[in-house]
Amino acid sequence: MTSTTSPGTDVRTLDEHALRQHVADELERVRERSAGLTTAVLDEDELLAQHSRLMSPLVWDLAHVGNYEELWLLRETRGDAAMRPDIDDLYDAFEHPRDTRPSLPLLRPDEAGDYLALVRRKVLDALGTTPVTAREDRPDPLRDHGFVFGMVIQHEHQHDETMLATHQLRRGTPVLPATDDLPAPAGPVVAAEVLVPAGPFVQGTTDDPWSLDNERPAHTVDVGAFAIDTTPVTNAAYLAFVEAGGYDDPRLWTTAGWRWRCESGKRAPAFWFRDAGTWLRRRFARVEELPGAEAVQHVCFHEAQAYARWVGRRLPTEAEWEKAASWDPVTATKRRFPWGEEAPDEQRANLGQTRFRPTVAGSYPAGASAYGALQMVGDVWEWTSTVFTGYPGFRPFPYPEYSEVFFDDGYRVLRGGCWATDPQAVRTTFRNWDHPIRRQVFSGFRTARDA
Structure with missing residues (x-):
């Protein structure tokens, strides 16, 4: 069959x-x-x-x-x-x-x-x-x-x-395809941010059969009004932070973030370097000029948070991110994906290792959420400000080591999947988590503000 x-x-x-x-x-x-x-x-x-x-x-x-x-x-x-x-x-x-x-x-x-x-x-x-x-x-x-x-x-x-x-x-000769010649559907980005009005929404799920224990149970959360970036932060935008001395200004960093910055000695995202006045990046054993329009990736939570402070904003909470990605305010219903119930495809999201890189910010207009946010599934995992823990009424299933042992231990939640995430392993309720210092994951972010 x-x-x-x-x-x-x-x-x-x-x-x-x-x-x-x-x-x-x-x-x-x-x-x-x-x-x-x-x-x-x-x-x-x-x-x-x-x-x-x-x-x-x-x-x-x-x-x-x-x-x-x-x-x-x-x-x-x-x-x-x-x-x-x-x-x-x-x-x-x-x-x-x-x-x-x-x-x-x-x-x-x-x-x-x-x-x-x-x-x-x-x-x-x-x-x-x-x-x-x-x-x-x-x-x-x-x-x-x-x-x-x-x-x-x-x-x-x-x-x-x-x-x-x-x-x-890994160092050595390239063994994975560059996929540089694969275009992505694109359209004009009409606004830098989208407004999400105050009100309740349903976070998590109870009835998605392949959802994992930390996505459950569904519960109502009342979220204040906020605005969130229409697209993930780009390499060009992040480079402006680097060149403005953002890594040398302790006022932009939390105590833990500044300690990481000083102990690590980092001055740019992972795999970035400068040569003869040009910013380059190493990607799967290839060196290329930094593509300014792509979503930034390989930044840790502390770097994302410092950038957000530099632009006078903050990282979204996990609940804010999920509401912007999944909630339809007209029908007051939850969407499995930002665009609706249909499975992801090449017109809606950069998923599944089709491309070995993020796409240009503003790609996939057909994948927009009900509020108009783009690329909320695919391209880069997005850091949120939320510490990973269980939802009210959480029950471990089928074994506690999948989620429960990581709760409340300083791990930060990432959302949305990335270009490397398979469509079978992501949805608007899917929760990822990692240490706030990790940069090897394909992580980026978008910023938010109170409205």
Whole structure:
């Protein structure tokens, strides 16, 4: 059967047969992506190497996604015995910090490939003979609209994005496409900011079956009036902050931010450098002139916050960001994506590694939110001012280590996905989080103000 679905399809619209095919297609698609970032482009030495202490060897990520798939789609849902109990500890992210993983007896690339292939054969065999979704007479939260399959698919896409961050930190010859010649739909930006009037909206979700535990439950939040940038902050705008001495003015930085700036010695976003009076950037082992019109990326929370202060504004709260991205004030309804319910496509968002870079600010007018904000999904992850924690009534599911262990520990929320995020792994309720000093992620921001 040929699938009629696309990444980001609302699985609530699918019957059991169509959902089974959708799951099979998405499992195949994400594995092709994983291979395209590892065994298809790098040799064994490069896969085993640690390209930065911030990241795992790529072969660790590769075997980890297979181990996770085996755990949830074979052991947890079917009761199968562990295929390789000797490797469970090696690929437990909480047992071994990233900087220690090269010292572990990791599976070599060919062994990892054989293991992933065997797990996948068993999963596809099981997919053909066991129910994908729950029934009224057979309730099963893990299988509700195929949740556990969606969780595994999203998990692998998230690791693929992590692999791309590793590629960005890697030195050597380029192995990923430049995609410089791919245009993006564009239109005039009629206003620098959009106004979001005061009033309540529904934050989070309760009924999106593939949403993760930290997106739940839906709850009403009353948000004061605010204005938010129509587009993400650009390289040119951020460069003005750099050249105006923003990194040398402690008045623009919080105490924690200034301490980071002084201890790190940073004076510009990651991968920027100046040569003979020209600002350049390194992108996937290529050096190019800084493209002023693109959204800035590889800035940490502290840098985003300092820039916002420099322009007399602030970072949006998470609730403000989500309201601007998802709420339709005319119908008082929530949108899965800024433009509506339709799955993302090339006319609406820069997602899915089609381009290995952000697009020009003002691209994708068809992807505008109800308030007129552009590029709120795709291009760059956007820092918010909010510390990551659970929503009122939060319940961990299906395991506390996905979200709960990170709550209230200083992690800041990022929203919206980026060019590297797959359409299957993002929506207006999706929450990402990271340390406020992290810059290897494909992170940017937009600013806001009270209105």
